[in-house]
Amino acid sequence: MSALICVPADGLFRFVQSDIERVLFDGPAIHKRLDELAAQITADYHNRELTVIAILTGSLMFMSDLLRRIPLPLRLDCLSVASYHGTTKASGDMIFKQLAVPDVADRDVLILDDILDTGHTLAAVRKTLETAKPRSIRICVLLSKRKQRARDVDVDYIGFEIEDEFVVGYGLDFMEQYRNLPYLAVLKKELLEQANQ
Numbered sequence: 380m381s382a383l384i385c386v387p388a389d390g391l392f393r394f395v396q397s398d399i400e401r402v403l404f405d406g407p408a409i410h411k412r413l414d415e416l417a418a419q420i421t422a423d424y425h426n427r428e429l430t431v432i433a434i435l436t437g438s439l440m441f442m443s444d445l446l447r448r449i450p451l452p453l454r455l456d457c458l459s460v461a462s463y464h465g466t467t468k469a470s471g472d473m474i475f476k477q478l479a480v481p482d483v484a485d486r487d488v489l490i491l492d493d494i495l496d497t498g499h500t501l502a503a504v505r506k507t508l509e510t511a512k513p514r515s516i517r518i519c520v521l522l523s524k525r526k527q528r529a530r531d532v533d534v535d536y537i538g539f540e541i542e543d544e545f546v547v548g549y550g551l552d553f554m555e556q557y558r559n560l561p562y563l564a565v566l567k568k569e570l571l572e573q574a575n576q
């Protein structure tokens with residue numbers, strides 16, 4: 380089973396190969412970086428209890444693989460937030476799919492998200508969680524795009540910085556597909572252009 384996780388663009392996932400321009404980070408590269416991130420977070424939160432708020436659905440794989448590397452007392456809650464409405468264009472309007480803000484009063488909160496793009500999602504989540512008066516808030520993203528953002532967001536932990544390209548796999552989707560790929564890949568531009576027409 381574990382061998383499958385490390386097979387890039389192959390085996391079960393052969394059906395997507397014609398949609399993928401190139402693999403950016405394969406399974407072993409992701410896991411190696413997660414080891415480093417987890418070690419840094421574990422050291423920074425030494426002797427503290429962490430409250431992780433993961434943003435669904437894109438951060439699922441990242442959350443699961445990262446948190447199993449952090450040997451600290453830890454609570455986990457998830458927020459479901461949408462901004463993309465099925466295409467690759469960010470609207471700036473954030474929809475929180477649950478009404479209650481997690482109870483993070485006096486907690487050390489670490490927000491996890493898959494990718495920082497325009498900044499709308501993380502700016503909105505941070506602002507919402509701040510209303511619940513946590514002791515501290517930090518943000519950790521697997522990917523950060525190098526670009527001018529619509530909203531400034533201070534991010535404390537970044538897995539990988541990437542160019543401004545649309546990526547899929549390892550939790551990230553394009554029109555709800557490709558989340559189960561065990562690697563991060565750039566999608567062919569033709570597919571994006573077709574969907575945006």
Ligand code: IMP
Pocket residue numbers: 437462463469492493494495496497498499500501544545546547551552553
């Ligand atoms: P932001 O609000 O524009 O920063 O975007 C954050 C959300 O948009 C992420 O949590 C993803 O769900 C989605 N997103 C942004 N860029 C990409 C991408 O390249 N691939 C897949 N999803 C993306």
Ligand code: MG
Pocket residue numbers: 434435436437438493
């Ligand atoms: Mg997302």
